[in-house]
Each structure stands twice: as C-alpha cells, then as structure tokens.
Amino acid sequence: MNIKNINNILNHITSVKNGTDEKRGICFLIGAGADISSGGILFRELKIRFLKENGCIVPSNVSDKILDEQFEKQIDKMSQNGRCETLDKVMKRYKAPSEGYSLLVMLAELGYIDAVITTNFDYLLEQTQQSLNLSPFTIFTPGSAVPEEYYQRCSKTSPIYLKMHGDLSTRLVTHLTQNEIQNKQYGEKFIKLFKHIIHNDSLIIVGYGGYDSLITTIFKEINDINEVYWCNISEPNDDSDLVKLLEQKDLLYYVNTTFDNLFQELSKTLLKDAKMKNTSPVFLPTVVETKITNQLAAFNEKFEYRDKLTYIIHGTAVKVAENHIVSIF
Incomplete structure (x- = not known):
C-alpha cells in the first residue's frame, strides 16, 4: 500500500x-x-436504532450476526414507505450537513468535481445545495431514468451525483439489508453510468469501507483504473474485496484524513480566489479563514514593499549627503 x-x-x-x-x-x-x-452514525448503530424505533429490544453488545438476522426479519415485515419513514426518524434526529458538504458543493460549482458516487441514501447534499442556493449536481437515484448522454458524454455535462443505494427523499431505499447489499442487482443504466464515470474520471474514495460485493464486481469489469486515493482515519482493511483488488494492481494510495478535513484542506487552495456571486450567505470557517489569510498576506506584501521602497529612498538620500560632505572637505 502506498502512503x-x-x-x-x-x-x-x-x-x-x-x-x-x-x-x-x-x-x-x-x-x-x-x-x-x-452527526451521522455507522451502519451497525443505524440498525440498532432502527430496530428500537420499531419496538425491538436490542442489547448494545449484540453480535453482528444476530443483529443482521433481527434487522432482516424486521425489514421483511415492512413496506418500502415504512422502512423509509423509520430511517427518516432515526437519521433526521442526528444529522445536519457539515462544512465538508458545503465545500464539496462549492468545488463542484467551480468545476473541480465531475462526479460523486455514494452508497448513502440521506439528503445531506440536497440540503447543502439548498442552503447555499447552488445546484451544480444532476442527481440520479434508482427510481430515476438515466439519459444516455450521461454515460456516453460526448460533450461536457453537469456534475453527476449517483446514489447507488436509494434516496430517502423519493421514498426508495433499495439496498439496506446485507442480502440486498450483496445480491440485489443495480439497474443496467446505473451500472453503465458507474462504469463510464470510473473509466473517464480519476477516483478519490472517502469514508467508504469497500464491502459492497456488487460494487467490487463493477470495478473488476473496468480495465483502465489509475491510482485510487483512499481517504479514511483508519487504513484500508484487507478483508474488503475492493481493497484486495486495488492492492493487487498496486493502485491503492492511502491518505489518513476525514471527509471534512480533506475538503477543508483542498478548499484552502482551490477556493482561495473563488467568487460565488449567487451563493446564499452561509458562514464557512474554512472559506473565511482562507480569505483572511489571503488578505493578511496581501497586506504584509504591500507594507513589505513600502518598507523596502522607504529604505531605498532613504539609503539613496544618505548616500547623496555623504558624497556632498566629502566634496566639501
């Protein structure tokens, strides 16, 4: 693995x-x-809270195997709308978009991001776009049609946001249980679009474990992947089939960082001179810090130049005076 x-x-x-x-x-x-x-929670905690929301008693130390079995049984009893309503209750209680999402949207608006593929089914990105009054992304969910020009892309299209496992806002979450995640096939045009993106774009993975066998299968069918930056606070786990695949091809580049920290650090350079005219006024610490740093640098440069100029003028005057005194004597 490359660090x-x-x-x-x-x-x-x-x-x-x-x-x-x-x-x-x-x-x-x-x-x-x-x-x-x-404020998001990992998938294990989501399952526990989902079950408790439906009246199930779940000990905090329950094994993954028993938890998955209970979760599958509960999901089987529920309609698509029922599962989405429970997910909404659990997830809305804890989530509000972080600064990282705002910076991601701004980078996409300025053309630095061409696509986002996600296994998340929340609407943090949609909320962020609304709060910023920006909408750079065309969002595709399992319930939406994918026009052919998006996976043929002869010409430049708007940035794509591909939600592989569904979308709470449209009340359709297709991949929730382990059985669904590992075995329920994605739509044909969804797979075409996924392959097209990975074929054309360089890939940066953030906060993803790589345990979806169907996604790994798609990667196996793509022959021209270049280096992949794997960003997480812990090193990629060798029991992930996607990690194994990328390591076998020596394509895995690990970066120790979080989602927010990654976009904060990228934005300090990429958004340094950005002017977002139609953006709603939202306080983003990273953007403000970058602007202040730039203004301070410009201020220091201006006064450093003034001091140098003063020194040059003053030095010249002293030299002229010295020469005049010498000429007198």
Whole structure:
C-alpha cells in the first residue's frame, strides 16, 4: 500500500484540471464514514436504532450476526414507505450537513468535481445545495431514468451525483439489508453510468469501507483504473474485496484524513480566489479563514514593499549627503 497525503491529492486534481493527466475529471466515492462529522452514525448503530424505533429490544453488545438476522426479519415485515419513514426518524434526529458538504458543493460549482458516487441514501447534499442556493449536481437515484448522454458524454455535462443505494427523499431505499447489499442487482443504466464515470474520471474514495460485493464486481469489469486515493482515519482493511483488488494492481494510495478535513484542506487552495456571486450567505470557517489569510498576506506584501521602497529612498538620500560632505572637505 502506498502512503500519500492531501497535497498529493491536490496536485493530482490540479493536473487533471490542467489537462496533463490522462483522466478527464475527478470523481469522489463516499460512504457512511463521510457523514460522521454531520452527526451521522455507522451502519451497525443505524440498525440498532432502527430496530428500537420499531419496538425491538436490542442489547448494545449484540453480535453482528444476530443483529443482521433481527434487522432482516424486521425489514421483511415492512413496506418500502415504512422502512423509509423509520430511517427518516432515526437519521433526521442526528444529522445536519457539515462544512465538508458545503465545500464539496462549492468545488463542484467551480468545476473541480465531475462526479460523486455514494452508497448513502440521506439528503445531506440536497440540503447543502439548498442552503447555499447552488445546484451544480444532476442527481440520479434508482427510481430515476438515466439519459444516455450521461454515460456516453460526448460533450461536457453537469456534475453527476449517483446514489447507488436509494434516496430517502423519493421514498426508495433499495439496498439496506446485507442480502440486498450483496445480491440485489443495480439497474443496467446505473451500472453503465458507474462504469463510464470510473473509466473517464480519476477516483478519490472517502469514508467508504469497500464491502459492497456488487460494487467490487463493477470495478473488476473496468480495465483502465489509475491510482485510487483512499481517504479514511483508519487504513484500508484487507478483508474488503475492493481493497484486495486495488492492492493487487498496486493502485491503492492511502491518505489518513476525514471527509471534512480533506475538503477543508483542498478548499484552502482551490477556493482561495473563488467568487460565488449567487451563493446564499452561509458562514464557512474554512472559506473565511482562507480569505483572511489571503488578505493578511496581501497586506504584509504591500507594507513589505513600502518598507523596502522607504529604505531605498532613504539609503539613496544618505548616500547623496555623504558624497556632498566629502566634496566639501
């Protein structure tokens, strides 16, 4: 496994956007770990809270095997709308979009991000777009049609947001249980679009474990993947089939960072001179800090130049005076 840092990612994005890389765009693949700073919970905790919401008694130390069995049984009893209503109750109680989502949307608006693929089915991105008054992404869910131009892309399209496991806002979550995640096939056009994105764009993975066998199968069918940046607070786990696949091809570049920290650090450079005219006024610490840092640098440069100029003028005057005194004597 190759160890890298955020500066490597920044340089890579810059090379892609400058046209010096063979890939045409930048794609982020994000999982549940990306939502932790937004108050999100990991999948195991989601299952426990989902069951408790439906009146089940679940000890906190329940084994994964028993938890999955209970979860599958409960889901089998429920309609699609019923499962979405319970998910809504559990997830709305704890989630609000973090700064990382705002920075992601702004980077997409400015053309630095061409696609996001996610296994998350919440609406943090949609909420963020609304709060910023920006809508760079065209969002595709299992219930929406994918026009052919999006996976043929002869010309540039707007950034794509591909929600592989469903969408709470449309009341359709297709991949929730282990059986669904491992065995329920994605739509044909969804797979075409996924492959097209990975074929054309350079991939950065954030907060994703790589345990979806169907997604790994799609990766196995793509022959021209270049280096993949794997961003997480813990190293990629070898029991993930996707990790194994990428390591076998020596394509895995690990970066120790969180979702928010990654976008904060990228934005300090990429959003440094950004002007977002139609954006709603939202306080983003990273953007404010970057603007202040830039203004301070400009201020210091201005006064450093003034001091140098004063020194040059003053030095010249002293030299002239010295020469005049010498001439007198």
